[in-house]
Amino acid sequence: MSCSTSELPPDLTVEILSRLSVKSLVRFKSVCKLWLSLIESSRFVSRHLNRSINNCGGDKDRYGGRYLLVKHRRRDSGARLISLLSTETLELIPPVDIPPHVDAREFNVIGSCNGILCCASDSGWPIFFWNPATRKSRVLPGCMFSRGGVELPESLCVFAHGFGYDCVVDDYKLVRIAFFHLLNKPCFRAEVFAVSEGSWREVPALACRVYSSGCTAVNGILYWVAYNCGSDDQELILSFNLRDEVFGRVYMPDSSFIGDGNCTKLSVYQESLCLIVYNFRGRSKCLDLWMMSDGARQHCWTKQLSIGPIIGVHKPLGYGINGEIFMEKNNGTLVIYDAENEAVQDLPVKGFPYSLDCHFYIESLVSVGR
Structure with a gap:
């Protein structure tokens, strides 16, 4: 099958396709060889990725938006699950199917970058790259x-x-x-x-x-x-x-702040490294948030704020793109904390207690191998 490009200029075709979701583009690769070659080209993949990164909307028919990827465990079987939440609407997206060659009971996400997840089992092996949007994976x-x-x-x-x-x-x-x-x-x-x-x-x-x-x-x-x-x-x-x-x-910013029972959690806020300090004891949590700047080749820390006490929270999971903090409650429920309003909101993810792990994820066409 061949594609006719007489009706639309090539640049306009690329512009239109680059605004579509990954799910649509995967289907359109079957239309003709020309579109297959275009969609799989590194130039088009980069263009689509840049649009996805700059897009803040949650419209699933355009780009796919930004998501909070939550790994948690089922309460009945203990199997690991992957849930996606829109960072704009906080709505739950349909579950993500873990690759069939992976043991769901020993599944961990090492990191997420440009639509690629790096995952490993509890034992540390095997390790594989996985693009959930294209459903492609590669064992290293x-x-x-x-x-x-x-x-x-x-x-x-x-x-x-x-x-x-x-x-x-x-x-x-x-x-x-x-x-x-x-x-x-x-x-x-x-x-x-x-x-x-x-x-x-x-x-x-x-x-x-x-x-x-x-x-x-x-x-x-x-x-x-x-x-x-x-x-x-x-x-x-x-x-x-x-x-x-x-x-x-x-x-660390000050060795004296690491007291008995205190824990530290690294995160990212405004493209800077952030350190969250909290105490794992008790039903309430107080958090100190520090941000690092790299001025004059010296790592400088600035204390941004202290929040709490927050009742019923087990631990912080990370910063959101708008300054909100995602946390896990003692019962395994994912919550979001708005520091400006000092409000805690339950989110539609609940797993086995103390099993939640979060990463930010964005859909892309990036290949798991070259």
Whole structure:
């Protein structure tokens, strides 16, 4: 089948198609070879992605909008589920089907970037990239660290992961950090998988043990909460620059604020790294919010506000694009907190208590492999 382009100029055809949702574009690839080639071209994918990022509407027939992706567990079977909420209307979108080759009972989302999810099982393997909008997924090749030619079994290592986008070279990268003991001494190894290369390679690691499963990506840099393994064992933030592929240390705003029972949560607000400090004890929660600025090559922290006490909240999950805070209640219900009005609103997601995990997601045509 061929497409007639005599009625519409090619530029106008591209303009119209770039305004459609991913679901429609996937169907339209079957119309003719010309549209298939156009929709799968890197130039069109980038154009459609930029429109989606700049679009703030929740109209599911145009682009797909921005979503809050919530991973939670069913109360009856314990299986992991993925729910999507429109960040504009807070309405629940139809459930997302997890790829059939994945065990739903051991499913975790490492990160979300430009419509691509990086996921892994509880054991850390397999790891795969997944585009829920196009329903395409790709399992990554296995790689185990070795020392002197001897492979280190996965069971002997504790892994931390991070996923992000390097805009300078237009590449998606996954970082894998391993911590293990060898001859009673702590050891640290790290490796990077770049989509453009399709393989793993080792990079120098720092002596920092990541103890939080979550990773936050901001402007091409990945961040984890970690301990500096050395003389001080100080809590800090481990960073990784996706462009230079170099690890670094970012120190907390004030070590005295980490008191007994206090926890920290990294998030993003206004394209800056944000640190949320809260106490896990008690039925009510008070939160301090700090924002980091990178002035004169020094990481500077500014305390934005303190909120609370909020009754019945278990933990914060992250900042919204408009300054709202998403939290999990003690009963497993997702809520949103408006700091300006000091109001808590229940959202239509309820899972097994203490099982919620949130990421921001936007539909795209980005491929899971090259």
